[in-house]
Amino acid sequence: MTRTFDAVVVGSGVNSLACAALLARGGWGVCVLEREAVVGGAIRTEELTEPGFLHDTFSAWHPLWVGGAAHAELGDELAARGLDYLNTDLPTATAFPDGASAFLLRSTEENVAELGAEWRGVVDSFLPNADLAFAMLGTELWSRSGILLALKALRRLGPRGLTEYVGGTLVSSRDWLTETFPSEQARGLLAPWVLHTGLGPDAASSGFMNQVIAVAIQEGGMPIPRGGGARLVDALVQLIRDRDGVVEAGRDVERVLVEHGRAAGVRTGDGEELRAERAVIANVTPTQLYGRLLPGARALRYRYGRGDMQIHLALSEPARWAGDERLNRTAIVHLTPGLDGVSRAVNEADRGLLPEEATIVVGQPLTIDPSRGPEGKGLLWIQLQELPRGFAWTEEARERYADRITERLARHIPNLESSLLKRVVLSPADLERANVNLVGGDPYSGALSLDQNFLWRTRPGHATEVKRLWHIGASTHPGPGLGAGSGTLVAKRLLR
Numbered sequence: 312m313t314r315t316f317d318a319v320v321v322g323s324g325v326n327s328l329a330c331a332a333l334l335a336r337g338g339w340g341v342c343v344l345e346r347e348a349v350v351g352g353a354i355r356t357e358e359l360t361e362p363g364f365l366h367d368t369f370s371a372w373h374p375l376w377v378g379g380a381a382h383a384e385l386g387d388e389l390a391a392r393g394l395d396y397l398n399t400d401l402p403t404a405t406a407f408p409d410g411a412s413a414f415l416l417r418s419t420e421e422n423v424a425e426l427g428a429e430w431r432g433v434v435d436s437f438l439p440n441a442d443l444a445f446a447m448l449g450t451e452l453w454s455r456s457g458i459l460l461a462l463k464a465l466r467r468l469g470p471r472g473l474t475e476y477v478g479g480t481l482v483s484s485r486d487w488l489t490e491t492f493p494s495e496q497a498r499g500l501l502a503p504w505v506l507h508t509g510l511g512p513d514a515a516s517s518g519f520m521n522q523v524i525a526v527a528i529q530e531g532g533m534p535i536p537r538g539g540g541a542r543l544v545d546a547l548v549q550l551i552r553d554r555d556g557v558v559e560a561g562r563d564v565e566r567v568l569v570e571h572g573r574a575a576g577v578r579t580g581d582g583e584e585l586r587a588e589r590a591v592i593a594n595v596t597p598t599q600l601y602g603r604l605l606p607g608a609r610a611l612r613y614r615y616g617r618g619d620m621q622i623h624l625a626l627s628e629p630a631r632w633a634g635d636e637r638l639n640r641t642a643i644v645h646l647t648p649g650l651d652g653v654s655r656a657v658n659e660a661d662r663g664l665l666p667e668e669a670t671i672v673v674g675q676p677l678t679i680d681p682s683r684g685p686e687g688k689g690l691l692w693i694q695l696q697e698l699p700r701g702f703a704w705t706e707e708a709r710e711r712y713a714d715r716i717t718e719r720l721a722r723h724i725p726n727l728e729s730s731l732l733k734r735v736v737l738s739p740a741d742l743e744r745a746n747v748n749l750v751g752g753d754p755y756s757g758a759l760s761l762d763q764n765f766l767w768r769t770r771p772g773h774a775t776e777v778k779r780l781w782h783i784g785a786s787t788h789p790g791p792g793l794g795a796g797s798g799t800l801v802a803k804r805l806l807r
């Protein structure tokens with residue numbers, strides 16, 4: 312018997328689940344199909360190392376979800392299904408090789424004390440138009456709403472003011488940081504954050520992303536769900552099922568069925584055809600959409616970004632940092648020599664080299680949520696975002712590179728080696744094996760340089776050339792991250 316739904320969603324990333332939950336609440340019959348054995352895509356919480364240690368295997372930090380439109384709509388219903396966010400007053404810091412450190416805190420006053428009086432200027436110039444900046448990341452730009460947003464900006468700023476504002480969004484992190492902060496430490500505190508937007512500090516628009524992130528962290532902190540990132544997935548799945556939706560794992564979709572120029576459903580690898588009466592929504596890369604699910608479709612020029620490595624450590628006691636005591640309590644600490652250090656490592660990776668001194672992102676989820684590990688133990692989530700594309704990762708290369716990173720980390724955390732219980736490393740190749748959307752281990756499913764961002768992230772808008780087939784996910788506007796932006800935009804459009 313053929314099963315029929317209003318919408319079939321391919322893949323179960325956060326965009327898919329938010330989209331399906333919103334549609335299900337709107338009365339649509341939805342079915343989400345995930346090829347892996349576990350739903351959630353780049354959100355997964357597992358006892359990867361030792362029993363009792365709950366590691367977020369891939370993504371971990373949820374400010375984009377908590378600040379996003381899907382959370383605004385669904386937050387209460389998810390909370391009713393057990394989702395509970397915790398936060399911190401010490402969201403991020405950078406630790407420098409000489410033992411110095413710099414912190415970004417939760418109020419303008421504190422950050423002026425940390426970074427210098429220039430910080431007040433940053434906040435004062437950013438905040439009046441913060442709504443425009445965030446709207447660019449939360450609006451369907453290729454639509455009436457996009458035009459209305461442009462008109463709103465024009466009315467507020469005038470033609471010259473708007474031209475100046477847009478020009479300002481193109482600045483690189485290097486230019487913005489060096490023009491704004493005399494302090495090398497302030498620059499080194501903020502520069503690594505551009506990596507989390509898929510850019511490097513010399514890329515166009517990275518200076519603007521720097522400002523968006525820095526202000527967002529001050530205002531929003533670094534929320535994470537109690538018990539692990541997967542609690543967000545659990546609550547979304549529960550919400551979908553409570554509205555009679557279907558979520559199935561271990562179901563690889565191999566074809567979008569097209570009839571009379573319209574998407575009519577999908578076929579799975581095991582031969583089931585599922586009908587979709589109103590929409591097929593594909594959370595895949597353009598490579599898969601046009602190269603596999605729609606055979607014969609015109610290929611889309613699309614480039615992937617640098618690779619990512621994740622290192623997970625279980626420790627017999629909490630990490631004790633050398634230097635400022637607050638490092639022990641900070642959620643995310645970057646290790647880098649500074650702005651030039653990040654720039655150099657990105658440049659090396661872009662030239663196919665393993666960086667000499669990579670920027671090490673050290674996440675300490677236990678500082679916010681002690682339930683992630685056994686009492687009195689330590690757990691670190693480590694990310695390296697400056698790895699070359701196309702590198703042939705062997706198990707040995709992966710472990711040797713991770714050795715180099717943990718040795719550097721041990722200079723900052725003197726008890727690291729003595730307390731290490733177990734280490735699990737995922738190379739870019741491992742990431743792609745776990746999630747086909749992470750092509751080449753690119754955590755953002757596509758390079759985020761300007762030619763592939765905003766209006767230019769795959770096709771403008773989320774409609775495809777096939778009627779009723781919608782494209783969502785990190786490869787589409789507003790790009791990667793846990794904000795679920797594309798899934799929310801498409802759900803809202805369909806519900807209209």
Ligand SMILES: Cc1cc2nc3c(=O)[nH]c(=O)nc-3n(C[C@H](O)[C@H](O)[C@H](O)COP(=O)(O)OP(=O)(O)OC[C@H]3O[C@@H](n4cnc5c(N)ncnc54)[C@H](O)[C@@H]3O)c2cc1C
Nearest residue numbers: 322324325326346352353370371372564784785791792793
């Ligand atoms: C290691 C890592 C760390 C990150 N850290 C953070 C962080 O801390 N905070 C943050 O905001 N962002 C982070 N990101 C980015 C963020 O996690 C992702 O951009 C986001 O989760 C992507 O969600 P998505 O909905 O686009 O799809 P994905 O999560 O990529 O899910 C897509 C799903 O579709 C499935 N799929 C693909 N093809 C098919 C098919 N044909 N049939 C069935 N299923 C299919 C895949 O198996 C996958 O499960 C991180 C990403 C990675 C990889």
